Amino acid sequence: MSRIAYVNGRYLPLAQASVNIEDRGYQFSDGVYEVCEVRGGRLIDERRHMARLAFSLSELRIAMPMSEAALSAVLHEVVRRNRVRWGIVYLQIGRGVARRDHAFPPAGTAPSLVVTARNMDFAAAEAMAENGVAVVSVPESRWARVDIKSVSLLPNVLAKQAAREQGAREAWFVDSEGRVTEGSSSNAWIVTRDGKVVTRQADHGILKGITRTVVIAAIAGQGLKLEERAFTLKEAQEAREAFITSASQIVLPVVKIDGKPVGNGAPGLVATALRRDFHLHAEAS
Numbered sequence: 001m002s003r004i005a006y007v008n009g010r011y012l013p014l015a016q017a018s019v020n021i022e023d024r025g026y027q028f029s030d031g032v033y034e035v036c037e038v039r040g041g042r043l044i045d046e047r048r049h050m051a052r053l054a055f056s057l058s059e060l061r062i063a064m065p066m067s068e069a070a071l072s073a074v075l076h077e078v079v080r081r082n083r084v085r086w087g088i089v090y091l092q093i094g095r096g097v098a099r100r101d102h103a104f105p106p107a108g109t110a111p112s113l114v115v116t117a118r119n120m121d122f123a124a125a126e127a128m129a130e131n132g133v134a135v136v137s138v139p140e141s142r143w144a145r146v147d148i149k150s151v152s153l154l155p156n157v158l159a160k161q162a163a164r165e166q167g168a169r170e171a172w173f174v175d176s177e178g179r180v181t182e183g184s185s186s187n188a189w190i191v192t193r194d195g196k197v198v199t200r201q202a203d204h205g206i207l208k209g210i211t212r213t214v215v216i217a218a219i220a221g222q223g224l225k226l227e228e229r230a231f232t233l234k235e236a237q238e239a240r241e242a243f244i245t246s247a248s249q250i251v252l253p254v255v256k257i258d259g260k261p262v263g264n265g266a267p268g269l270v271a272t273a274l275r276r277d278f279h280l281h282a283e284a285s
């Protein structure tokens with residue numbers, strides 16, 4: 001079965017799905033995106049992802065290409081046409097097609113919309129969560145508005161590649177004061193020796209993950225203590241547990257940071273319980 005993408009009004013086989021070479025998403029990475037988990041064919045936390053999408057678009061002054069209800073219908077249709085049971089749906093909205101010029105295109109230029117979806121390997125993801133993953137640190141090198149979910153991801157691409165080359169799953173950005181901001185495509189968390197769950201405060205310096213928001217509800221549900229503050233790489237290496245969160249990975253235990261085992265070097269109890277309970281706190285649509 002060939003995969004189907006939605007591109008500016010049409011559902012097309014992936015091989016025929018293409019964008020104009022003067023699409024500003026392509027030329028300037030002038031666009032935003034969202035990724036939702038798909039579980040049992042349903043979208044997880046669509047409402048929250050749509051709210052963050054509206055925020056990203058508004059911060060960049062890009063118009064919504066259609067109503068939220070119409071966009072929801074497209075997302076579900078792409079999931080359906082690709083027969084996604086467990087996987088992701090990806091949407092990207094750009095400032096549209098115009099003759100190349102850095103400044104915004106003429107008023108009325110239609111924003112572009114692309115939606116794709118694919119299945120993921122559930123058993124492989126579960127095995128990864130059971131074993132835990134390694135992360136490496138890289139210096140923070142991104143712009144000052146990473147709270148906007150922009151497709152401008154070059155530092156994230158380089159960070160992820162650095163992780164791959166060191167046999168790790170994820171790279172954690174570390175700011176000039178030695179504090180972890182977040183992963184290249186995930187939020188970063190630790191559990192301190194006295195049992196507090198810590199993640200960086202959601203200011204302009206991190207993407208406020210939807211998974212992060214739901215995990216905060218799960219933490220409250222389990223009666224755990226949460227601290228939203230920065231933590232250093234050293235504190236993470238000396239923590240009882242560490243983990244990462246994202247829509248496609250849910251909660252993934254971290255067992256090694258820069259080659260140093262975290263805690264006893266195995267997935268922690270808190271991360272494992274939060275992964276188990278995550279969907280009790282998430283919405284499905």
Ligand code: PLP
Pocket residue numbers: 035182183184185186187206207208209210211212245246247248
């Ligand atoms: N931080 C970054 C840089 C990301 O790219 C992502 C997800 O792609 C996240 C955090 C986690 O966000 P969410 O939980 O909404 O997937």
